[in-house]
Amino acid sequence: MARVNDGETKTKILETLEEKDEVLEAAIDTWKYVLGYVEMAAVKCAIELGISEAMENHGRPITLSELSSSLACSPSSLHRIMRLLVHQKLFKETITPEDHTKYYSLTPISRLLKNHGDHSMAALVLLETSPVMLAPWHALSGRVRDEGRPAFEAAHGESLWEYNAKHPRHTKLFNDAMACNARIVLPVVLKGCAEVFEGVGTVVDVGGGNGSTIRTMIKAFPWIKGINFDLPHVVEVAPESEGVEHVGGSMLEFVPKADAAFVMNVLHDWGDEECITILRLCREAVPKDKGKVIMVDAVIKEEKHEIDDEKEEKLKGLRLMIDMVMMAHTTTGKERTQQEWEYVVAKAGFTKCIVKPIHAIPSIIIAYP
CATH class of the missing domain: 3.40.50.150 (Vaccinia Virus protein VP39)
Known part of the structure; x- marks a missing residue:
């Protein structure tokens, strides 16, 4: 069997390994786009559950058990949501050195996720994550091709303004979203x-x-x-x-x-x-x-x-x-x-x-x- 000891061969092997490392790094970066919707969905979930309100009403850092009891939801599922949102720095997690109990608290970002308040941005998140506003993204490539049919019209058969005029609930969400952005x-x-x-x-x-x-x-x-x-x-x-x-x-x-x-x-x-x-x-x-x-x-x-x-x-x-x-x-x-x-x-x-x-x-x- 031939031995791999030739300098040129070793160089080629190293170059191949480096190329594979680059592909792996590129694949990891691509996964960020593959899973880009997950963070958006988790934030929407936090707003719909009222996590920020529950924490604020509690008045001090809150345990998972206290939070799940306040929200009347599954502790195990809530833990998984909170684990992601803490990693994304939307909420803060502290662990006591005595008994290693985890406590959650608000951050400047999660304070904006309350459904009410002068600085709430919840309506803007709920608008942009609504099925009405998400559907046009699937038609974006058609819009790009030769200035094709507008994406919103392709998804809904009419413009955003025509749609709003016929759907009061969506109009209210739209106006609330614009208002919360303006307030800030x-x-x-x-x-x-x-x-x-x-x-x-x-x-x-x-x-x-x-x-x-x-x-x-x-x-x-x-x-x-x-x-x-x-x-x-x-x-x-x-x-x-x-x-x-x-x-x-x-x-x-x-x-x-x-x-x-x-x-x-x-x-x-x-x-x-x-x-x-x-x-x-x-x-x-x-x-x-x-x-x-x-x-x-x-x-x-x-x-x-x-x-x-x-x-x-x-x-x-x-x-x-x-x-x-x-x-x-x-x-x-x-x-x-x-x-x-x-x-x-x-x-x-x-x-x-x-x-x-x-x-x-x-x-x-x-x-x-």
Whole structure:
């Protein structure tokens, strides 16, 4: 039998082994995508069970037995869910040195998973994990092929907006999800453009949903009178609030008159032509001499030199993923670069545009007539 002692042969064997190691590492990384839905499903499970609420109501770190008793669920199944969520750092686990008892407690993330509260993001998780919003992802490749049929329409036979108009329960979940996101981001937005609202008497919130955004704005700037503007079936169920007038209509047809128009997380739902139409109507709705249109939407940074820290790199990843959400859930929507924003703003007839980053997923974009 020939002996393997030749230097060249050994080199080839080592190269083959290194190649197999690379394949194994690539396979492990691929499993992250294969199982990517698991974390999402476990978080949804935690929200539906009310784990965060049970922990908060307990008032101190809680054992598995106490938690399962509070939730009236299987200890063994709950343990497996908690084991994953602790590993993902959604909950914290501590073990006493005396008797090795495990205790669970909340983290900043799991505090956002409560079904109620000013900082709850539960509705957003429940919306994006609902069968209605998950189905279009299976049609994403069809959308990519030659700008094929929109994924949401392929899944449901109509656009998201048409679907919402016919399904009040889904509309409520959608509006609750948009509102919970706004509650967290809006204080940062208002702080970032507080001077913009000086001297502004009226603000129309274009696509304002249930009115939570304009209500928060009026609390911050009590001299402002607000107009919550959205589709009729949306505003007709919006709660009444002092200082807020609800107006129903289509932003593609008209925008109510005001000193300033506020458009938050709306324009990314639309293609350039619709965006230009909405912005033109906003420009016509505000005074030419001192009016302004304040947009809050993502600005994608494509150049490497535009990203200067780890947080900004994380934010870019989130903006790119939300761009995929736009592709799956809207007909023509997309996230835009600064150049693309400047294009639609100029086409809508504005003379000046300022982009203000706020170290959040969206930026503030201010356009002047």
